Amino acid sequence: MSTFNLEAAEAQWAAHLDKQMVAVPGSKEEGFSEIYKNAAFPEVSADTTAYDLFLQGYNMDPNANCLGHRPWDEAKGDLADYFSWRTYADTETERTALGSAMSAWVEQGLLTSRPDEKGQVDEPGMVDFSVAYWGANRPEATVVALALNAYSRCVVSLYDNYDAAVSCYILQHSKSRVLFTTSSYIPIVLRNAEKLPYLKVLVILDHPGPAALAHGEIEKEQLAREWAALHGIHVFSYKDVVNQGLASPRPHIVSRDPNHLDALCYTSGTTGLPKASRITSGNCGLGIEGLRYVVFQEKMVAISYLPLAHILERGWEMYVLRVGGSIGYYSGKVERLLEDLQILKPTAMPSVPRVLNRIAGQIEAQLEAPGLKGFLLRRAVNAKIKNYNETGAITHPFWDRLVFRKVRALLGGRINFMFTGSAPCRPDVLRLLRVALCVDVREGYGQTENCAYATFMAPHDRHLGSVGPVNPGIELRLRDCPDLGYTTSDKPYPRGEIMFRGQTVFTGYEGDEKKTAETLMEGKDGRGPWLLTGDVGQIDQYGRLQIVDRVKNLIKLAQGEYIAIERVEGLFASLPLVQQLWLYGDSYQPHLVGVCVPEPEPFAEFASRILKRSVSAADQKALEEAAADPAVNEAFLREFIKLGKRQKVGTLEQIRALKLRMEPFSPENGLMTPTLKIKRQEAAKQLKKDLDELYSHPPYDLSKVNDAKL
Structure with a gap:
């Protein structure tokens, strides 16, 4: 299909739901499966660049809403209850201004590096130098990225919660000449300025807030400028940079080379320092154009709240702009996200399993509520699930109006498409959310190394899993993993390590040829390298990919049995009582143990019931005392075991000892990455005392627990 047509695309998918991938004839090799392609659209290609993608959305309607935020309301002393919008035309003007200002800096010599230990300096050309963004989601971050596309420069994004060591490593490794950031990060940068010889300009942006300064307070920009001058670094406000460019606009400098480096995307680094994935213009083009054949959402209103440095959020925003949609940026505070959603009223929303599990857990908790409310919700959910299983319908004329309209209102009331990625999501969670939110929630799979463009659930596919x-x-294609017991000749379904090939596969890790060689495998047919994902998958009866294990995160217990620790963790984390869960096991121990951070409100109710006294969710000391109580701990563990039995997990996959703690795992305490993945090795070090204590007792007797619900 050379020209995209929505109705034709939907019909093409409908004709291939029973067999969604096709094997390339004659492609089977020893140790590998056949090569599979999409059955509905096997040969989609794109010669568009990241620069073209924005212009395609711009050309649909230059006056349409493009990037929005909640401005500061001086009268209220708080964020406004509406979104203020840049149009596509405004955004185009602003990105040209930013790019033009940077061109002027090159001409003025502002971006020439400081002398190194040999007295040598490095002077950039007009193109191909790196510019970094470090901060929360906001419109300016996207304008910066668009400006760099327009002038053939490389964008580097840092997670908002990076610490000083990692952020400075990335700035140095990427040789970033300019950093756009908020004043809160300026001290970290300037305290480490001697380690950053390439960094020459800081551009300050701040969240909306009061305009007036307190008595005796000096402007943050003035203070930063005086401090930075000591290190030969120039400081500007974002507004001043835009005005510089408006005063002297320069023509765009657009590279048409598909191998041009558009971005260095740093992985979150669960072990060691993050790696820099090289993302080219050609990678971006197919990844975004290909989504049109899968997503089917045009001119949507989307909310931006997932980390901008993550390839999932960055790619999704590019797609929204490609189809002429609008992006509203959340307030920057997770606790106000529901408020942002209800004001913005988005029609599309990305998510991750961690968030979806919590939403599903809250719905499941309400299902157990006594009285009429619980009765109605149970009736409604059961009726809709029965209807869904029979027809695939996610709406119901009676129950949606009576019950689920209020649930949808929590997300603004207009959401009609959600997708999830970054980790597997349980089928029962997706089913529950589809019927409760009346939304087409679909799961996808991808990595930074393939621009998060790998697989995506087909439209109207009601067979989950x-x-x-x-x-x-x-x-x-799949590659045999004989040491783990997975081969491409397995019956009934071939299994093995998942591999991808195509235009979206990255060119390697910047400055790390060893890791690149470990990740990319040349094919025998000479048609380009295969990306080794490290995930184990199988091809099911419908020609779809199922993730079954992780090559590197399998742990072997003392019995010699392998456990897919992250898969089991995700299953148990759906318990409504759970905020965070970390499971641990190794080859010297015969069973799994867990460390869990409870969700305060349901945990307070749970603990009150066990202790037969009131425990308040607002009383941190009372929560910590309850978490340390042996009776509460045992009761909590029993709930995990009940869930495991209902989900039919193996005996060795059950949690046999548990530690409760109220302090969450976080990037600040070193237990999580900026993408909120647990640093397993670091957790094992920091929590060694807890692990030793858990393994000092006999494992809990599973026969003492039946699978009845609370």
């Missing part, structure tokens, strides 16, 4: 077929335009 997969991440869908390989995406249009790229190829998938």
Whole structure:
């Protein structure tokens, strides 16, 4: 299909739901499966660049809303109850101004590096130098990225919660000449300025807030400028940079080379320092154009709240702009996200399993509520699930109006498409959310190394439990993992390590040829390298990919049995009582143990019931005392075991000892990455005393627990 047509695309998918991938004839090799392509759209290609993608949205309607935020309301002393919008035309003007100002800095010599230990300096050309963004989600971050696309420069994004060591490593490793950031990060940068010889300009942006300064307070920009001058670094406000560019606009400098480096995307680094994935203009083009054949949402209103440095959020925003949609940026505070949603009223929303599990857990908790409210919700959910299983319908004329309209209102009331990625999501969670939110919630799969464009559930596929077929335009195959017991000749379904090939696969890690060689494997047919994902998958009866294990995160217990620790963790984390869960096991121990951070409100109710006294969710000391109580701990563990039995997990996958703690795992205490993945090795070090205590007792007797619900 050379020209995209929505109705034709939907019909094409409908014709291939029973077999969503096709094997390339004659492609089977020893130790590998056949090569699979998307059955509906096997040969989609794109020669568009990241620069073209924005212009395509711009050309649909230059006056349409593009990027929005909640401005500061001086009268209220708080954020406004509305979104203020830049149009596509405003955004185009602003990105040209930013790019023009940077061109002027090159001409003025502002971006020439400080002398190194040999007295040598490095002077950039007009193109190909790196510019970094470090901060929360906001419109300016996207304008910066668009400006760099327009002038063939490289964008580097840092997670908002990076610490000093990692952030400075990335700035140095990427040789970033300019950093756009908020005043809160300026001290970290300037305290480490001697380690950053390439960094020459700081551009300050701040969240909306009061305009007036307190008595005796000096401007943050003035203070930063005086401090930075000591290190030969120039400081500007974002507004001043835009005005500089408006005063002297320069023509865009656009590279048409598909191999041009558009971005260095740093992985979150669960072990060691993050790696820099090289993302080219060609990678971006197919990844965004190909989504049109899968997502089917045009001119949507989307909310931006997932980390901008993550390839999932960055790619999604590019897609929204490609189809002429609008992006509203959340307030920057997670606790106000529901408020942002209700004001913005988005029509599309990305998510991750961690968030979806918590939403599903809250709905499940309400299902157990006594009285009429609980009765009605149970009736409604059961009726809709029965209807869904029979027809695939996610709406119901009676129950939606009576019950689920209020649930949808929590997300603004207009959401009609949600997707999830970054980790597997349980089928029962997706089913519950589809019927409770009346939304087409679909799961996808991808990595930084393939621009998060790998697989996506097909439209109207009601058979859950997969991440869908390989995406249009790229190829998938499996590689035998005999040491783990997975082969491509397994029956009934082939299994093995998942591999991808195609235009979206990255060119390697910047400055790390060893890791690149470990990640990319040249094919025998000479048609380009295969990306080794490290995930184990199988191809099901519908020609879809199912993630079954992780090559590197399998742990072996003392019996010699392997456990897919992250899969089991995700299953148990759906318990409504759970905020965070970390499971641990190794080859010297015969069973799994867990460390859990409870969700305060349901945990307070749970502990009150066990202790037969009131425990308040607002009383941190009372919560900590309850978490340390042996009776509460045992009762909590029993709930995990009940859930495991209902989900039919293996005996060795059950949690046999548990530690409760009220302090969450976080990037600040070193136990999580900026993408909120647990640093397993660091957790094992920091919590060694807890692990030793858990393993000092006999494992809990599973026969003492039946699978009845609370």
